[in-house]
Amino acid sequence: MHSGGIFVELGAIIFGLGILGRLARLIGLSPIPLYLLAGLAFGRGGIVPLTTSEDFLATGAEIGVILLLLLLGLEYSAAELLENLRAQAPAGVLNIVLNAAPGAIFGIVTGWPPAAVAAMAGVTYAASSGIAAKLLADLNRLGNRETPVVLSLLVLEDLSMAFYLPLLTALVAGASAGAAAVAEVIAVGAIGIVLLVALRLGHVINRLVFSSDDEVLLLRVFGLALLVAGIADHLQVSSAVGAFLIGIALSGRVAEGAHSVLAPLRDLFAAVFFVFFGLDTDPSLLPALLAPALLLAAITAATKMATGWWAARRAGIGPVGRVRAGTVLIARGEFNIVIAGLAAVAEPRLGPLAAGYVLILAITGPIIARVGEPIAQAVMDRLEKSPVRG
Amino acid sequence: MSSDARQLPGEGGLRVDEVRLPGIGLRHDFQTHGGRRIGVVSHRTGQRDLLVYDRHDPDRCSESIPLRSEEADALAEILGAPRIVERLAALHEQVAGLASEEIGVAAGSPYDNRTLGDTQARTRTGASIVAVLRDEQVLPSPGPDFRFQGGDRVVVVGTREGIEAVGRIFTAG
Numbered sequence: 001m002h003s004g005g006i007f008v009e010l011g012a013i014i015f016g017l018g019i020l021g022r023l024a025r026l027i028g029l030s031p032i033p034l035y036l037l038a039g040l041a042f043g044r045g046g047i048v049p050l051t052t053s054e055d056f057l058a059t060g061a062e063i064g065v066i067l068l069l070l071l072l073g074l075e076y077s078a079a080e081l082l083e084n085l086r087a088q089a090p091a092g093v094l095n096i097v098l099n100a101a102p103g104a105i106f107g108i109v110t111g112w113p114p115a116a117v118a119a120m121a122g123v124t125y126a127a128s129s130g131i132a133a134k135l136l137a138d139l140n141r142l143g144n145r146e147t148p149v150v151l152s153l154l155v156l157e158d159l160s161m162a163f164y165l166p167l168l169t170a171l172v173a174g175a176s177a178g179a180a181a182v183a184e185v186i187a188v189g190a191i192g193i194v195l196l197v198a199l200r201l202g203h204v205i206n207r208l209v210f211s212s213d214d215e216v217l218l219l220r221v222f223g224l225a226l227l228v229a230g231i232a233d234h235l236q237v238s239s240a241v242g243a244f245l246i247g248i249a250l251s252g253r254v255a256e257g258a259h260s261v262l263a264p265l266r267d268l269f270a271a272v273f274f275v276f277f278g279l280d281t282d283p284s285l286l287p288a289l290l291a292p293a294l295l296l297a298a299i300t301a302a303t304k305m306a307t308g309w310w311a312a313r314r315a316g317i318g319p320v321g322r323v324r325a326g327t328v329l330i331a332r333g334e335f336n337i338v339i340a341g342l343a344a345v346a347e348p349r350l351g352p353l354a355a356g357y358v359l360i361l362a363i364t365g366p367i368i369a370r371v372g373e374p375i376a377q378a379v380m381d382r383l384e385k386s387p388v389r390g
Numbered sequence: 391m392s393s394d395a396r397q398l399p400g401e402g403g404l405r406v407d408e409v410r411l412p413g414i415g416l417r418h419d420f421q422t423h424g425g426r427r428i429g430v431v432s433h434r435t436g437q438r439d440l441l442v443y444d445r446h447d448p449d450r451c452s453e454s455i456p457l458r459s460e461e462a463d464a465l466a467e468i469l470g471a472p473r474i475v476e477r478l479a480a481l482h483e484q485v486a487g488l489a490s491e492e493i494g495v496a497a498g499s500p501y502d503n504r505t506l507g508d509t510q511a512r513t514r515t516g517a518s519i520v521a522v523l524r525d526e527q528v529l530p531s532p533g534p535d536f537r538f539q540g541g542d543r544v545v546v547v548g549t550r551e552g553i554e555a556v557g558r559i560f561t562a563g
Contacts, residue, residue, distance in 0.1 A: 075413040084412060133413070140454040142431050143417060143441035148409050155412045256434065321449035377447075 009053040013042070017271050028138075030131050032333045033362045035271055036355055039278015040286070057276045063226075064273030065338050066243040067266040070225045072129070072158055073247015074255045074262075078198035081248065084155045091149070091311035092156035098303040100125040102296055115171035116350050119343030122164055123354045124300045128333030129154040131362065135328050135369050146312045146321040150328055153311055161335065162191050162245065165238040165342070172343045173236065187237050194245040206254045214261050221250065221258040222265070240338070270334065277341045281351035289349060293356035301361065301368065304329045320376045327372035331365025332358050419443070438462040490547040492523065493557050497540025500563035507534030515555035517548025 017031075020038060024031035085092070103124030107117030132154060136142055166187035170180035197205070209224070211217045225243045232242030250258060308326030317325065340354030396408045406420045411431065419429025419441065427443035431454075438461075442453040457465065495502060501509055512518055522529045522536065523543040529536070538544075546556045 080410065080412050083410070140451060142411065142414060143419075143429055143439055143443075143451040143454050145449040148411060148417070151412045151414070317449050318447060320447055324450075 006053045006056060010056065013038075013053070013057075013275060014268075014271075017275065021271075028366070030128070030134070030331070030333055030362050030366070031271075032128075032131075032274055032337070033359045035274035036278045036337070036359060039275040040281060040283045040355065041278075042275070043279030043281060043283070054279070057272055057279065060269055060272040061276035061341070062239070062273075064266070064269035064271075064276075065240050065341070066225060066229045067262065067269050068273070068334060068338065069161070069240040069244040070221075070247045071259060071262060071266050072161075073244040074250060074259045076155060076158070076248065077251040077255070078195045078202070078248055081155065081159050082195065082199075084152045085159065088149070088152040088156060088311065091153060091307070091314060092160070094310060095153055095157065095307045096125060096160065098307050099300055102299045102303060106292065106296060110349075112347050112350070115168070115174075115343050116347035118168050118171050119339055119346065119350055120353075122168065122339040123332075123336045123357060124296060126157055126161070126332065126335040126339065127154060127304060127329045128331045128335070128362065128365070129158065131331040131333050131366060132328050135331070135366055139370065141324065141328070144321065144324065146315070146317045146325040149311050149315045149317065150308065150325050153307070153329065158244075162241050163187065165241045165339075168339065168342060169238040170236060172346050175236070179236070183236050186235055187241060190232075190237065190241075190245060194249050198249045198251065202249070202251055205249055206252050209250060210254045210257070214257070217254070217257050218261040218265075221246075221254070222262060238342070240342075273341070274334075274337060277337055277344075277351065278355065280341075280344060281355050282348065283352070285349055285352040286356055289353045289356055293353055293360060296353075296357055297360040297364070300332075301330045301365070320373065320380055323372050323376035324369075327369040330361060330368050332361040417441075440465070488547065489550050489553055490520075490545060491553050492543045492545055493553070493560060495538050495540060495542040495544060495560050499538075499540065499560050501538050501560055502540045503537060505534060506532050506536040506538070509559055511546075511556050511559055514559065515548065515552040517546050517552030517556050519544045519556070520547050521545040 016038060017035060020034040021031045024034050100121040103120035103122070104117055106124075107120040112120070132150065136147060136150065141147055163184070166183050167180060170183040175183065209217075209220050211220065225246045228242040228246050229239035230242075233239040247255075305323075305326035308329045309322040312322040312325035336354060336358050340350055344351040397405050404420055406418055407429075409417045409419075411417055415431060415433045415435075417429060417431045419427055421427050426445070427448060429441040429443070429451075431439040431441060433439070436459045438457045438459070440453075440455040440457055441451045444450040444452040506519060509519075519532060520530070521544070522532050522538070523545065524539065524541070544556075544560070546553045548556070
């Protein structure tokens with residue numbers, strides 16, 4: 001047995017992440033960029049390459065993705081998803097067009113394979129719902145009237161992942177256009193069935209899964225999610241989407257109970273995922289990709305801002321509120337890395353570019369969200385004063 | 391108003407907007423007669439945020455005060471309790487023959503420092519003591535163990551005769 005070596009490596013990594021997580025909280029930052037940097041430092045071509053624990057980390061990282069999407073699904077009920085789809089569909093479509101396009105165009109111009117182009121579109125598209133939710137709470141904006149618009153956009157992004165990830169998975173697997181279409185049809189069918197079953201028979205499912213015993217609830221929900229994720233994987237539909245759909249199907253006290261018992265597990269495995277992504281990413285490619293990462297970050301910060309502005313104006317929100325809605329959506333984080341991780345094999349530069357891009361926007365996004373409001377307020381004050389002279 | 395707000399019927403023409411916050415809970419808000427907007431975010435976790443909207447930017451909360459469930463209960467009780475008496479007044483106008491009245495418990499009354507159960511008021515008169523006003527506070531639905539003090543005012547609901555009979559109990563025993 002040589003597990004001693006693995007434990008030393010794993011222990012050092014996880015303990016190190018604990019220190020980084022604390023550091024991130026102290027400076028008011030999302031821990032994700034620090035986890036990524038740690039992974040880059042330890043990985044291939046990094047300062048201290050790891051040797052023994054990579055297999056475990058690889059599996060742990062996959063479990064991390066499954067848990068991230070399972071808990072995302074648990075946040076929402078099927079009824080909430082459909083309600084938001086009805087109310088905010090135009091804003092959701094604008095969000096996709098404005099924010100997926102820059103990534104896709106970049107991939108096409110650089111001549112990347114279709115899977116990497118699709119992945120890059122997703123990397124620039126998704127906002128970080130984790131960072132945005134934390135910002136809304138920290139900045140006391142939960143009661144603001146632009147906040148339902150922001151949350152609606154995030155819900156629709158999450159829902160669109162259920163359609164997007166199967167397509168991406170099929171493209172990465174090198175499937176033909178026909179096979180990719182089949183995977184998408186299976187996914188759409190599965191989503192439709194899950195939404196319908198959750199709406200009609202939700203109470204039955206919840207009763208079958210519910211247990212007042214935390215331990216039993218944890219094992220049931222986690223087991224069910226892994227099982228469905230595995231089956232989805234066999235059907236060539238993304239395993240993460242399987243877990244997401246389980247989360248959607250569960251609601252009420254099952255969802256609340258499962259969310260609270262699974263959250264620590266998610267935090268652990270998601271951290272492992274971010275590190276593993278960093279490990280798998282070659283940092284020597286990063287410097288050459290810094291300029292495109294900065295360019296994409298600047299463009300997609302502007303397009304997210306425009307999306308939030310437009311959606312908030314549509315809901316009758318004033319100019320300063322529109323700036324608040326736009327700026328809080330700029331940060332990118334967990335799902336952009338998940339998408340890049342799923343497609344990393346398709347193009348060696350995808351991982352480093354996504355890492356650089358997320359590092360930039362996970363750090364600057366929250367800062368822009370904080371300073372955006374006072375700047376917009378100052379501009380408005382000046383605009384109101386200046387015409388008086390005439 | 392945002393497009394996904396639902397209006398709840400309120401009293402006296404008040405319009406309360408209800409907005410879902412996906413992943414968080416619900417928000418209720420309304421405009422006061424003075425033109426200020428106030429509201430509450432009800433988190434799924436049970437936390438409540440008391441909201442006061444900005445005078446100049448109606449989209450923004452200038453104050454958002456997180457309340458634990460016991461704090462929210464305390465606030466609701468303070469705000470809601472005097473309303474019980476007002477609602478009773480409205481109620482007895484609707485039910486013919488039913489009246490409500492405040493009766494003083496003088497210091498030295500036979501029931502000063504005795505309990506509600508001791509008075510057997512309901513059995514003897516058919517009228518009910520539904521609340522007690524003490525030190526600017528309303529104590530709703532007093533139980534049989536409730537102990538009166540001189541200076542209390544009790545709110546009695548019943549027939550006119552029943553209420554007078556309760557008045558005699560507190561003065562003459």
